[in-house]
Amino acid sequence: MTGSNRRDFCRSMLAGSLGLSLASRSYAQSSISVTKLDADFSLITGAGNNVLLLKTPDGALLVDGGTAERSADLLKVVAEQTEGKPVQVLFNTHWHLESTGSNDTLGKAGAKIIAHENTRLWMTTEFHVQWQNRTYKPRAKQALPNETFYTTGKMTFGKHEIQYGHLGQAHTDGDIYLLFPQANILVTGDIFTVGKYPILDWSTGGWIGARGLPPEGRAVFVGRRADELLVSLANERTKVIPASGPVQTQADLKELATMMDTVRIRFYDYIGKGMTPAEMFRAAPTKEFDAKWGDPTQFIANVYPGLWNHVRELGVEAHGIV
Numbered sequence: 001m002t003g004s005n006r007r008d009f010c011r012s013m014l015a016g017s018l019g020l021s022l023a024s025r026s027y028a029q030s031s032i033s034v035t036k037l038d039a040d041f042s043l044i045t046g047a048g049n050n051v052l053l054l055k056t057p058d059g060a061l062l063v064d065g066g067t068a069e070r071s072a073d074l075l076k077v078v079a080e081q082t083e084g085k086p087v088q089v090l091f092n093t094h095w096h097l098e099s100t101g102s103n104d105t106l107g108k109a110g111a112k113i114i115a116h117e118n119t120r121l122w123m124t125t126e127f128h129v130q131w132q133n134r135t136y137k138p139r140a141k142q143a144l145p146n147e148t149f150y151t152t153g154k155m156t157f158g159k160h161e162i163q164y165g166h167l168g169q170a171h172t173d174g175d176i177y178l179l180f181p182q183a184n185i186l187v188t189g190d191i192f193t194v195g196k197y198p199i200l201d202w203s204t205g206g207w208i209g210a211r212g213l214p215p216e217g218r219a220v221f222v223g224r225r226a227d228e229l230l231v232s233l234a235n236e237r238t239k240v241i242p243a244s245g246p247v248q249t250q251a252d253l254k255e256l257a258t259m260m261d262t263v264r265i266r267f268y269d270y271i272g273k274g275m276t277p278a279e280m281f282r283a284a285p286t287k288e289f290d291a292k293w294g295d296p297t298q299f300i301a302n303v304y305p306g307l308w309n310h311v312r313e314l315g316v317e318a319h320g321i322v
Contacts, residue, residue, distance in 0.1 A: 031046045032044060032045070032046040032047055032070070032073055032074060032077050033045045033046055034053075034077060034081060035247075037183070037185065037239060037247070038183060040054055040055060040056070040158070040160065040183065041053065041054055041180070041183055041185060042055075042081060043241060043247065044074065044077060044078070046070070047065075047066030047067065047070040047071075047073065047074040047101075048066035048067030048069070048070050048097075048098040048099075048101060049064055049066060049067075049098040049099060049190070049243045049244055050064065050241055050242065050243055050244060050245075051063065051064050051065065051066055051074060052064070052178075052185070052187055052241055053078060053081060053082075054157060054158070054160060054180070055081060055082045055085065056085075056157065056158030056159075057085075057158070058085065058088075058158070059082070059085045059086045059087065059088035059089075060078060060081075060082045060085055060086065060087045060088065060089075061087070061088065061089040061090075061091075061157045061162075062078065062087055062089070062090045062091070062102070062106075063090075063091045063093065063178055063187050063241075064090075064091065064092065064093055064098075064099040064100075064189070065090055065092070065099065065100060065101055065102025065103060065106065066098065066099075066101050066102060067097055067098050067101035068097065068101035068102075068104070069101070070101065071101045071102040071104075071105055072105075074102060075087070075102060075105060075106075086109070086111075087106050087109070087111050088111060088112065088157075089111060089112045089113075089114065089157060090102065090103065090106050090107075090111050090112070090113045090114070091113075091114050091115065091164070091176070091178060092113065092114070092115040092119055092145060093115075093175060093176050093177075093178075093187065093189030093190065093243075094115075094116075094119055094171060094172045094174050094175045094176070094189055094190060095115075095118075095119045095122040095123050095172060095174060095204065096172070096190065096201075099189070099190075100123070100139070100143065103139070103142075103143035103144070103145075104139075104140055104142055104143040107142035107143050107144070107146070108142040112146060112147055113143075113144070113145045113146050113147065114145060114147045114148070114149075114153075114164075115145035115147075115148055115174065115176070116148060116149065116150070116166055116174040116175070116176050117148040117149065117150055117174070118172070118173045118174030118205070119145060119148070119172075119174035119176075120144055120145045120148050121174075122136075122172070122174065122204055123138070123139040123143065123144055123145070124138055124139070124144060125138055126138055127203070127204070128203070129201065129203040129204065130202075130203050130305075131201070131202065131203060131298075131301065131302055131305075132203075149164075149166075150166065151165060151166055152164065152165035152166070153165070159182070160180055160182055160183065161180070161181055161182065162178060162179070162180055163178070163179040163180075163181065164176055164177060164178045164179070165177055165229075167189070167191060167210075167226040167229065167230075168210045168224075168225070168226055169205045169206055169207055169209075169210045170191050170198075170200075170206060170207075170210040170211055170225070170226035170227075171189065171190045171191055171198060171199060171200065171201060171206045171226075172201045172204040172205050172206050173204060173205025173206065174204075174205070175189050175190065175191060175206075175226070176189065177189065177191075177229070177230060177233065179233050183239075184235070184237055184238050184239060185238070185239045185241060186230065186233055186234050186238050186239070186240050186241065187241045188230055188240060188241065188242055188243065188253075189243055190243040191226050191227070191230065191243075192230075192240070192242035192243060192248065192252075192253065192256055193242055193243050193244045193245065194242050194244055194245025194246065194248065195244075195245060195292070195293065195294060196244075196293060196294045196295075197286070197293045197294060197295075197296055197298070197299035198211070198256075198260070198299070199298065199299075199302065200299070200302040200303060200306050201302070202302055202305045202306035202309055206302075206306065207303075207306030207307065207309060207310055208260070208263070208264045208267060208303050208306060208307065209264065209306075209307070209310055209313060209314070210225055210226050211225055211226060211227055211257075211260040211261070211264055212225050212227055212228070212257060212258075212260045212261030212262075212264045212265075213225070213227045213228050213231055213254065213257030213258055213260075213261050227253070227256060227257030227260055227261070228257065230253055230257075231250065231253050231254055231257055234249075234250035234253055235250060236249070236250055236251070238250050240252060240253055259289050259293070262289075263285050263286055263289070266283075266285040267280065267285060267303050267304075267307060268307075268314065270283060270285070271304075271307050271308075271314065272314075277301075277304045280300065280303075280304060281300050281301075285300070286299070286300070
């Protein structure tokens, strides 16, 4: 299938509990809510995606910054929560605008912005996301991550150790996780979206081959899949912070991973049989999961071109290494 045909297909497809005691405060004027996770950490919702706030006596750290349209409201809430302390560090879990909307303001104010190097690269260039039919322009210099990494990293902020690492090509090719061991908090970014299927942004490197949790006894493809890695980082008491929705658990992560692995194997079978995109859609590969994860149209539409972007790797996996 040609690139133009894949674009046409995507357009046609688009047409066609943890037992936590959490204090929550809602900011009616901006629809932004703050949920205290413990004395130092808060989950902020309503800014475009979930934002994690870590406050210390000297300043604040954010994981993701919401959209540009909600940035002013978000940063007002952060200032209130931290009694006006500056945001010293901002992590971007990937390049998408719902994660990097506060970069301009915080970068200009001198914050350290940390991201995977691939995230920075996407933000420095003009590129077209075919499944959205949208062209993205280079970001302003002050909005760019000013500290990047390739595999893993570690730092201390206040009294908290922070471990972070690359999640491969699962959502984009620059997704990262963050683990706060003392607080037992794990941030997944857009690998995990509650109540809706994950987006596989094949235009910027995401694909279904990087997803899933292989059952015990089955060989694993080269490297660890994103879901497998996230499950291994959590335990039964971990507070898992998805890109959207409430705090989740390791059990929820496993449920997502199992679903993704199930449908991944089905799609491998479909493409091995030479099925067209329309035939894949009619096969209803997600049917038993739709009640929990919602409308699969965009998800299925993005799977097919992502598979073709990795057709050589699929040849390896076809020999039983799945």
